[in-house]
Amino acid sequence: MTRVRTDLFSSLDGYTSAGGGPENPMGEDWEPLTTAYVATRTIRERVFRDTSGAGTTGVDDAYAAAFFEGVGAEIMGAAMFGLHAFPDDPDWTGWWGEEPPFGFPVYVLTGTAPRPDVEMRGGTTFRFRDAAPEDVLAEASEAAGGLDVRVGGGISTARAFVRAGLVDDLHVAIAPVLLDRGHRVWEDLRGLERTHRMRTDVAESGTIHVTFSR
Amino acid sequence: MTRVRTDLFSSLDGYTSAGGGPENPMGEDWEPLTTAYVATRTIRERVFRDTSGAGTTGVDDAYAAAFFEGVGAEIMGAAMFGLHAFPDDPDWTGWWGEEPPFGFPVYVLTGTAPRPDVEMRGGTTFRFRDAAPEDVLAEASEAAGGLDVRVGGGISTARAFVRAGLVDDLHVAIAPVLLDRGHRVWEDLRGLERTHRMRTDVAESGTIHVTFSR
Numbered sequence: 001m002t003r004v005r006t007d008l009f010s011s012l013d014g015y016t017s018a019g020g021g022p023e024n025p026m027g028e029d030w031e032p033l034t035t036a037y038v039a040t041r042t043i044r045e046r047v048f049r050d051t052s053g054a055g056t057t058g059v060d061d062a063y064a065a066a067f068f069e070g071v072g073a074e075i076m077g078a079a080m081f082g083l084h085a086f087p088d089d090p091d092w093t094g095w096w097g098e099e100p101p102f103g104f105p106v107y108v109l110t111g112t113a114p115r116p117d118v119e120m121r122g123g124t125t126f127r128f129r130d131a132a133p134e135d136v137l138a139e140a141s142e143a144a145g146g147l148d149v150r151v152g153g154g155i156s157t158a159r160a161f162v163r164a165g166l167v168d169d170l171h172v173a174i175a176p177v178l179l180d181r182g183h184r185v186w187e188d189l190r191g192l193e194r195t196h197r198m199r200t201d202v203a204e205s206g207t208i209h210v211t212f213s214r
Numbered sequence: 215m216t217r218v219r220t221d222l223f224s225s226l227d228g229y230t231s232a233g234g235g236p237e238n239p240m241g242e243d244w245e246p247l248t249t250a251y252v253a254t255r256t257i258r259e260r261v262f263r264d265t266s267g268a269g270t271t272g273v274d275d276a277y278a279a280a281f282f283e284g285v286g287a288e289i290m291g292a293a294m295f296g297l298h299a300f301p302d303d304p305d306w307t308g309w310w311g312e313e314p315p316f317g318f319p320v321y322v323l324t325g326t327a328p329r330p331d332v333e334m335r336g337g338t339t340f341r342f343r344d345a346a347p348e349d350v351l352a353e354a355s356e357a358a359g360g361l362d363v364r365v366g367g368g369i370s371t372a373r374a375f376v377r378a379g380l381v382d383d384l385h386v387a388i389a390p391v392l393l394d395r396g397h398r399v400w401e402d403l404r405g406l407e408r409t410h411r412m413r414t415d416v417a418e419s420g421t422i423h424v425t426f427s428r
Contacts, residue, residue, distance in 0.1 A: 012412075012424065013400035014228045176412045180404035186227035190394035198226075198390045200422055202414045208422060210226065 002141050003168040006151040006158045007067055008185055009033040010174045015182035016155050019079060025095055029182055033175045036205035040064040047101050059203035063173065072147025073140040074106045077157035081108040081126065093118050093126070100124040105143045107136050109157060133164050155183045163188060169213045170196065176206035216355050217382040220365045220372045221281055222399055223247040224388045226422075229396035230369050233293060239309055243396055247389045250419035254278040261315050273417035277387065286361025287354040288320045291371035295322040295340065307332050307340070314338040319357045321350050323371060347378050369397045376403060383427045384410065390420035
C-alpha cells in the first residue's frame, strides 16, 4: 500500500533555511539544520559515497535510513531541482549531480511549460510537470509500483501537499537551534494533530524527530 | 546561588495564546497548551486545591513540581497581573484570586506610575514597579533570600529578560498541537543555543519539555 511521505528540517523555532541563490541554493542556515543528519552513517554512504563505515548510528541514523527505505517515486518543486536558477537553459539538469541520490522517477513541478524527461545515471529520471498536486501524485503513485511516494520539498511544495490532505507521514527533524528567520515550516497547518497522530523521538544529537502519521 | 528561571508554554509551531481580554485573559488557545500541565497531580494540588491525590505523576508532573520548587520571588508583566484589564481601579488586586499560588513577593512591571503594595492571603505580596529588567531583578533577587527568581511572563516580559541575558534556565513546555496564530514564543532569540545548553524530555502526554540552561 503506497504511502505519501514528507521529510523536512526545521529549527526549534519553526524555520527552515531560505535559499541563497545559485551559489548557495539551500541558504546559509541549512548547515546547522542538517549537521546531525549529514553526520549519520547512512547519509555518508548514500549521499557522499563514503563506504568506510564512518558516521553516527543512533536515532538520527535510523531516521536517515528510513528516509531511503521503500520509496519508488519523488515529487519536488522547481527550486529544489534547480529550475529557478537556470530556467531558460534546456540542457540544465539540476544541481543534484550526474548521479542523483534517487534511483527512481522524480516529478518536478515546474509551474511553466513542460520540458522533456531527463535520464540521469543510477536510475533517476526527472519528469517535468505543470499539474495540480492531486494529479502529479496520481502519476507518481502509479510510477512507484506499490512503493511509497516522497514529497521532497521545498517547503512550499511540501506544505501544499500536507494542506491538501495528501500526506500520510510528515516527519520533521527539529534541530536544537533558534534561527529566527527563514521560511516557516508549520505555516497554515493549524490542527494537523486532529487528523494525524504525533510521535516524538529525541536523538543523541539533540535533534527532535516529530512525525505526524495517519 | 540564586538562579533566574522562566517557564513558558508553546505550541509545536512556536505560538503561545494571545490574550482574550478580561473575560478570557489567557485566550482561547491557552487550554490546548496547558491540558497536560493542568492534568498533573502537582497542579491539581497546588493550584486547584485538590488533595485527593488525583492527577498524572509522570514527566509532566516532575516539571510541574520543579516549577514550584525553590522559588523566592517572581517578576511578571502588567497583563499577567491584570493591570491592563482595570488600569484605573486602585482596589483591583489582579485575577489571581484572594490567595494567589505564589506565597512570596511578586514584582509587577507596570510601565506606569507605581501603586502601593498589595498583601494577599498565603504570603503573596504584589509590588508594582516601573523599572528596567536589571533593576527589578536586583530587587527581586534580594527579596528571594537565596532562592530562585522566576520571570513569570507574559511572553513579551519573559522574552525581554531572556534577550537581556538575565535568564539562567528557560523551560518551554511544547504541546503537541499546531496553532498557527498567537504570540511567537521564540521571536528574536536567534542563537540562544550558543549561550545555553539545550536539554529535551518527551512526556507521556506528547509534551516536549525543552530547557535552555547555562
